[in-house]
Amino acid sequence: MYLKKRFMAAAIASALSVSTLSATATAGEVEVLHWWTSGGEAAAVSVLREMVEKEGHTWKDFAVAGGGGENTMTVLRARAVSGNPPSSAQIKGLEIQEWADLGFLANLEEVSKQEGWDDVLPPVVADIMKHYGYYVAVPVNVHRVNWMWVNPAALEKAGASVPTTLDELWETADKLKAAGIIPIAHGGQSWQDATVFESIALSSGGPDFFRKAFVEHDQDTLLSPQMETVFDQFRKAREYLDPGFPGRDWNIATSMVIRGEAGMQFMGDWAKGEFTAAGMEPGTDYLCLPFPGTEDAFAFNIDSLAMFMQRDADNVRAQQTMARLVLSPEFQETFNLNKGSIPVRLDQDMTPFDSCAKASMETFQRTSENGQGLVPSMAHGMSTSSAVQGAIYDVTTTFFNSSMSSQDAVRQLASAIRAAQ
């Protein structure tokens, strides 16, 4: 009897070891849903593909073209509900938590411990990737949203100086206007309106105000006179646009700055790609500066890949391999050089990056160390659920495109946020 038991145990053990052996030998497949389809981005993703394939796994691209990825999310939802989700998908911010709450995401505890992710990622970033303390997603890059892009030649022509506060900003804008140059290049789409609104809020109210309003949705803060000031300043920005702004895409607005038709644009660092593609040099042909009054603040927008639970053991292994590769310094460097963003690893060697990215990284490290000034971007889905974000979009964009008073806007904002929660 005893012998028989021992024999059984040995048989099971050997069977198990054989199965694990064969599993490491066979290759898994990763299917990646993303919308990095434009030139530089596509090149960056193909680097990850090569790295995954070098490890012996196969890569299945599930790219859906179309900017913000609204269509993609519909496809993803249908596949997840039917029990056939891809290995990973480009999901970010609080949406990661929404998916994880529904039990769709895989636990990356093992690979995160092996690779020591907690040591290289800033806690703010890690928190977004974790669900109840376990990693369920990997960050790919960090964008800074509160940038100002300046054409120095245009400013010089108007005799204006580079603004560092909101008041100076309006002075510069007045001078540009007087010189016949469009002061602010802007595209009237709700997310772009929200991007400008967010930068103004961060400048006028400071990071604590920002956090209270857009992360905690504190009703007192939302209804405060400070919020009214933010709306007043936002209204002021409206005076410095050209009549053709509604519906304009952000890259068209960037090209206005590139051509010198407009003096400034307020947009995240993905705009840098447009300047680079136009053959312009940072610091001389164009300036990348923090939005006036937000030198010590960093509104971050992090792209990430959420990992979906897989049934096949080989695919799980392939998935974990990919998660490891995404955070490898090598991929972080290539991807972010192409995308215009900065790596998420605090220990990344920044030598190959340009001055804009270095400045961005410096602020990122500084603000994440002292815990002040690093705030999640509201306009880019990092600070709130998509329902609340949508509610804020509706109010800000309506305000920007109508004659609504700031008092009404404040009231509407507070009630819209409460209704969407």
Place this chain on the structure above:
Amino acid sequence: MSQTLTSSSQAVRTPAPARSPADRIAQWIPKLVLSPTLVIVVVFFYGFIFWTGLLSFTNSRMLPSYGLVGWDNYVRLFNNERWLVALGNLGIYAFLFIVICLVLGLLLAILLDQKIRAEGALRTIYLYPMALSFIVTGTVWKWMLNPQVGLEQFVQSLGWESFQFDWLVNPDFSIYTVVIAAVWQSSGFVMALFLAGLRGVDDSIIKAAQIDGASRFTIYTRIIIPSLRPVFFSAFIMLAHIAIKSFDLALALTGGGPGISSDLPAIFMYQLSFTRNQMGIGAASAMIMLLTVIAILVPYLYSELRVKKHD
């Protein structure tokens, strides 16, 4: 049409004494052939209407879930500024679109009916916009109405410096640009309907009226246009449902903007259900849209059926 209907229903009603197997098969075949269609319609049309109705009473956010919340979603919906703007826009848009299309379509049809040369070519020209999708129409009109590259810029470059036509970027007027593009697209189709109706008017009545000394204008207003009543109804129903489900045109033309000034219920429904994880409220707005369609359809069907019985 009504003749064949009554005769066939009589045939069904009369009890057949003894039937051969061939007769029985012949009787079953139509039902058999129609049944897949029926199943598809019941499941994918009425089934999904029912499901949407159910979802509108649940707390569904990103994915469907079934915690019942009563009328909560409807209350939230009608407290939402944006939904009210969208509904108001639909009212303006649907009214103008239907009225202008009907008037313009009728006018074009009457003019084309004057036995003119090259009627076939002209008819094709007016009908052609219908062949384009609303996305294409929206994109083309977006360029034409853009003050910096389109019509305004063109007229100004001709020398009329003060010319202004900035409806597309003016929040107070943006919804009217959607009307313009939609009318351009659909009035040719309405014209074709009316033209067919005009050709169906009995020539002898018109001749009799002419002998009685009726003027051309009187003939049109007293005889021809009143006899087009059924065409008015079909055109109205088609235009009404095009208006209510309008989505792609406004999205391509204005994107609902500037701001939310040209938002329509269909755009609202899509965004809340699929991009803002508010499926419950999205479903509620879809139900309101359905009820709007029903509110238009039921009186129409009622009046049509009553007329049939009258005959």
